[in-house]
Amino acid sequence: MFLSSNPQLNKHGELHHLLSIEGLPAAILWQILDTAQSFVGVTQREVKKVPLLRGKAIFNLFFEPSTRTRTTFEIAAKRLSADVINLAVNVSSQSKGESVLDTVANLAAMQADMFIVRHGQSGAPYLIARHVGEDIHVINAGDGRHAHPTQGLLDVFTIRHYKKDFRSLRVAIVGDILHSRVARSQIHALTTLGVPELRVIGPKTLLPSNVDNLGVHVYHDMAKGLKDVDVVMMLRLQNERMQGSFLPSPQEFFKFYGLTADKLALAKPDAIVLHPGPMNRGVEIDSDVADGSQSVILPQVTFGIAIRMAVMSILAGN
Amino acid sequence: MKIHIKNGRLIDPASGTDAQQDVFIAAGKIVAIGAPPQGYNANRTLDASGLVVCPGLVDLAVRLREPGFEYMATLESEMDAAAAGGVTSLACPPDTDPPLDEPGLVEMLKFRAKNLNQARVYPIGALTVGLKGTHLTEMAELTDAGCVAFSHADAPLTDTQLLLRALQYAATFDFPVWLRPQDAGLARGGVAHDGQVATRLGLAAIPVCAETVALSAILLLARETGARIHLCRLSSAEGIDMVRQAKHLGLKVSCDIAIHHAHLSEMDIGYFDPNCNLTPPLRSQRDRDALRAALADGTVDALCSDHAPVDDDAKQLPFGEAETGATGVELLLPLALKWAEESRLPLAQGLARITSDPARVLGINAGRLTPGASADICIFDPERYWKVEAKALKSQGKNTPFIGFEVKGKIRCTLVEGQVVYEC
Amino acid sequence: MTKPSLPDAEELLAALTAQMRPHVTAQTGLVGIVTGGQWLAERLHRDLELEVPHGSLDVSFYRDDFQRKGLKHQVTPSAIPFEVEGRDLILVDDVLYTGRTIRAAMNELFDYGRPASIRLAALVDRGGRELPIAAQFVGTMLALPAQYNIELKRDAQGRLSLALQQP
Numbered sequence: 001m002f003l004s005s006n007p008q009l010n011k012h013g014e015l016h017h018l019l020s021i022e023g024l025p026a027a028i029l030w031q032i033l034d035t036a037q038s039f040v041g042v043t044q045r046e047v048k049k050v051p052l053l054r055g056k057a058i059f060n061l062f063f064e065p066s067t068r069t070r071t072t073f074e075i076a077a078k079r080l081s082a083d084v085i086n087l088a089v090n091v092s093s094q095s096k097g098e099s100v101l102d103t104v105a106n107l108a109a110m111q112a113d114m115f116i117v118r119h120g121q122s123g124a125p126y127l128i129a130r131h132v133g134e135d136i137h138v139i140n141a142g143d144g145r146h147a148h149p150t151q152g153l154l155d156v157f158t159i160r161h162y163k164k165d166f167r168s169l170r171v172a173i174v175g176d177i178l179h180s181r182v183a184r185s186q187i188h189a190l191t192t193l194g195v196p197e198l199r200v201i202g203p204k205t206l207l208p209s210n211v212d213n214l215g216v217h218v219y220h221d222m223a224k225g226l227k228d229v230d231v232v233m234m235l236r237l238q239n240e241r242m243q244g245s246f247l248p249s250p251q252e253f254f255k256f257y258g259l260t261a262d263k264l265a266l267a268k269p270d271a272i273v274l275h276p277g278p279m280n281r282g283v284e285i286d287s288d289v290a291d292g293s294q295s296v297i298l299p300q301v302t303f304g305i306a307i308r309m310a311v312m313s314i315l316a317g318n
Numbered sequence: 319m320k321i322h323i324k325n326g327r328l329i330d331p332a333s334g335t336d337a338q339q340d341v342f343i344a345a346g347k348i349v350a351i352g353a354p355p356q357g358y359n360a361n362r363t364l365d366a367s368g369l370v371v372c373p374g375l376v377d378l379a380v381r382l383r384e385p386g387f388e389y390m391a392t393l394e395s396e397m398d399a400a401a402a403g404g405v406t407s408l409a410c411p412p413d414t415d416p417p418l419d420e421p422g423l424v425e426m427l428k429f430r431a432k433n434l435n436q437a438r439v440y441p442i443g444a445l446t447v448g449l450k451g452t453h454l455t456e457m458a459e460l461t462d463a464g465c466v467a468f469s470h471a472d473a474p475l476t477d478t479q480l481l482l483r484a485l486q487y488a489a490t491f492d493f494p495v496w497l498r499p500q501d502a503g504l505a506r507g508g509v510a511h512d513g514q515v516a517t518r519l520g521l522a523a524i525p526v527c528a529e530t531v532a533l534s535a536i537l538l539l540a541r542e543t544g545a546r547i548h549l550c551r552l553s554s555a556e557g558i559d560m561v562r563q564a565k566h567l568g569l570k571v572s573c574d575i576a577i578h579h580a581h582l583s584e585m586d587i588g589y590f591d592p593n594c595n596l597t598p599p600l601r602s603q604r605d606r607d608a609l610r611a612a613l614a615d616g617t618v619d620a621l622c623s624d625h626a627p628v629d630d631d632a633k634q635l636p637f638g639e640a641e642t643g644a645t646g647v648e649l650l651l652p653l654a655l656k657w658a659e660e661s662r663l664p665l666a667q668g669l670a671r672i673t674s675d676p677a678r679v680l681g682i683n684a685g686r687l688t689p690g691a692s693a694d695i696c697i698f699d700p701e702r703y704w705k706v707e708a709k710a711l712k713s714q715g716k717n718t719p720f721i722g723f724e725v726k727g728k729i730r731c732t733l734v735e736g737q738v739v740y741e742c
Numbered sequence: 743m744t745k746p747s748l749p750d751a752e753e754l755l756a757a758l759t760a761q762m763r764p765h766v767t768a769q770t771g772l773v774g775i776v777t778g779g780q781w782l783a784e785r786l787h788r789d790l791e792l793e794v795p796h797g798s799l800d801v802s803f804y805r806d807d808f809q810r811k812g813l814k815h816q817v818t819p820s821a822i823p824f825e826v827e828g829r830d831l832i833l834v835d836d837v838l839y840t841g842r843t844i845r846a847a848m849n850e851l852f853d854y855g856r857p858a859s860i861r862l863a864a865l866v867d868r869g870g871r872e873l874p875i876a877a878q879f880v881g882t883m884l885a886l887p888a889q890y891n892i893e894l895k896r897d898a899q900g901r902l903s904l905a906l907q908q909p
Binding site for chain 3 (some may be wrong): 014031035040046047050313317318
Binding site (some may be wrong): 007022099100101119121122123124126127143144145146147181184208209210211213214 | 512513514516517518519520521522523525589590592631634635636637638639
């Protein structure tokens with residue numbers, strides 16, 4: 001069984017794959033955040049590139065379509081002077097084409113150095129990581145509902161940029177936690193970095209059972225849940241992941257769990273608002289909040305590139 | 319052929335025997351236990367010193383994958399596996415392709431199996447045509463062809479009126495009906511137990527109520543109709559409580575659990591091990607402990623392997639996409655022994671759950687060592703450890719959560735009708 | 743073999759400052775390589791009374807030994823608070839040895855713009871060059887056996903000193 005060792009770390013305890021934030025020691029999270037800080041400076045220069053990963057072949061292996069995430073990984077890799085190859089693998093449940101492992105084996109034979117994997121099934125990157133040679137690194141760009149570690153990291157990087165010290169923060173995550181890999185990664189990152197109070201807010205249908213085992217306080221009433229928080233993290237309603245009746249309608253969801261200006265007013269006056277994007281305006285979040293002064297949604301995107309550059313650099317050097 | 323099994327520790331749970339006694343076989347039957355009959359001259363002597371001699375094992379669920387799933391495994395390989403596992407009588411679920419819903423298919427399966435001269439195969443017939451849940455099968459014809467019970471395997475049976483009619487019809491002829499309690503709607507889309515592991519790993523969940531809601535429908539309809547019901551593969555503490563209550567009320571109900579659920583829980587999924595993708599799912603440690611206790615106190619009548627060989631291509635996939643099921647017929651004995659030892663129960667009780675008790679559930683004359691009975695015998699070394707690895711398994715399915723484990727209890731010889739079908 | 747004795751860093755810095763004074767202007771950009779070069783740049787910037795704020799370079803992303811050693815744990819952000827394009831720059835480092843760090847620093851500087859010139863000030867030149875790199879301003883030349891490393895230290899009062907590190 002696969003309980004023996006952490007598949008993400010090599011025998012020196014250094015990061016070998018980035019599959020999930022869960023199980024990573026805080027020291028590695030700090031290293032990623034600190035390295036990303038340097039890359040922010042690079043992205044602000046005239047020449048936005050460094051030669052660090054020159055000649056490395058990075059394959060974007062996306063089994064689930066995504067333009068945003070794929071593009072940011074591509075930009076990050078190119079800013080490290082790496083060569084990027086994009087593969088959109090068309091997977092329908094009906095067609096049994098080449099299996100995941102066959103696809104990966106073929107690419108590895110083309111001297112790939114790194115795979116960035118997005119897949120609709122939780123755990124797919126672990127299967128891939130178990131089957132690649134020891135010189136190949138795997139980064140999870142989102143697997144099913146399980147994890148989206150680079151998103152979790154860029155979110156905590158953004159929080160650190162505006163709030164400095166995690167140990168005095170009250171953070172609320174709002175929305176479809178059940179189907180959200182972003183939420184799970186955020187929860188692990190925030191608890192590892194020492195956030196003392198982490199809240200999740202949503203209707204019972206969108207909160208997984210035993211979620212409090214992850215170290216969060218559960219709220220169904222958004223007004224109570226947002227009171228005095230420093231950071232509000234909105235989640236996307238995962239329409240494509242919802243099969244079955246979780247909600248009667250987006251309108252009803254917005255009424256009780258959408259972030260409007262007056263709900264935001266219950267949080268601290270200097271609270272910041274995050275969203276992983278793309279936003280469903282009028283469903284999770286009101287336009288005037290999304291575009292307002294407390295929103296840090298656009299900086300999240302910039303920081304996302306620096307975080308991904310940091311992750312790729314650290315992995316490639318280990 | 320006259321075979322004398324000497325110096326073995328004879329354990330026959332049905333009669334309560336646990337003693338050093340020899341066994342004498344002639345013309346395919348046990349002719350004597352203890353002392354040889356007069357004028358007995360053995361053609362062959364098996365020295366069972368240090369070994370246990372017990373009834374051949376009876377396994378309530380062994381998928382032979384024929385007809386239809388020959389790419390996963392064949393009749394030959396799985397019957398070899400059963401023999402290597404000490405199993406001399408096995409029940410085969412109807413979820414073949416096509417399902418066992420026609421007498422011709424059942425006869426063919428019995429014929430092919432009989433020609434292999436290994437374990438006795440007892441087909442479980444399909445309850446509905448094609449297992450589609452809309453029309454009853456010709457249960458009487460299927461019984462004539464050799465079916466000993468009727469089941470819906472893992473196929474959903476959503477029409478409760480049809481279920482009622484099926485139970486009424488079966489009750490008319492006293493045909494046993496075997497049902498897996500899983501509500502199709504509540505289990506829909508799920509791949510793992512609705513607990514802390516599925517939450518952390520982001521796996522679609524199957525709540526306990528998928529089992530208990532289905533159980534309550536089945537038990538109430540059983541009471542209505544007086545049908546004889548066997549519940550296949552219980553998985554939860556709450557489900558066990560309901561069965562216990564039903565038995566207390568006098569319902570004609572029996573149940574089994576699979577070897578995996580007697581030992582493993584959701585925690586064993588680890589980093590998405592697809593070998594732990596099982597139906598029903600591995601539930602919490604509390605559920606597992608309740609199943610173990612129920613197996614001890616008899617609420618659970620039998621332990622079975624729920625043998626489901628799956629080819630590597632279908633298993634080495636992301637967890638939610640992997641074909642469900644585990645190979646297990648060769649692990650039935652060691653895992654039964656492990657349960658008994660850990661529960662501090664006598665060896666005989668562990669063996670009862672895989673010999674006389676499942677024989678009783680199946681309604682067959684097997685699982686006991688008495689003079690006059692067919693010489694279906696299992697001889698094993700209770701102290702010998704062996705490693706569960708691909709090359710050690712005869713089944714074509716190497717998909718087991720126990721891969722890499724060392725287990726205790728090695729089959730040394732299996733006899734069916736007085737013929738040695740396996741030895742090592 | 744007896745341990746080599748080391749010169750006084752403060753004295754060397756005074757000598758370096760005196761060498762550089764005739765060659766700096768109001769537009770000169772001083773850039774220190776972390777960490778030792780950065781401390782020196784701070785002191786030089788003050789003592790030479792330069793107008794343009796000094797910059798610092800980390801060079802981690804330009805080193806030629808990334809494949810062998812990976813990224814160091816504490817990468818600090820480089821900061822160049824002036825326009826590099828067309829400016830005369832002076833790079834400052836504590837110890838000049840193989841020349842590889844200076845090569846990386848120059849590559850990094852060129853990604854900020856095209857300087858008019860780059861000169862190098864080093865507190866200690868210990869020889870052993872592996873690339874064609876030379877310093878225009880040197881505190882002292884110091885021959886050291888290969889197994890020794892020297893580093894610059896700074897105490898709580900800001901006083902600089904050289905220390906020997908046996909590998």
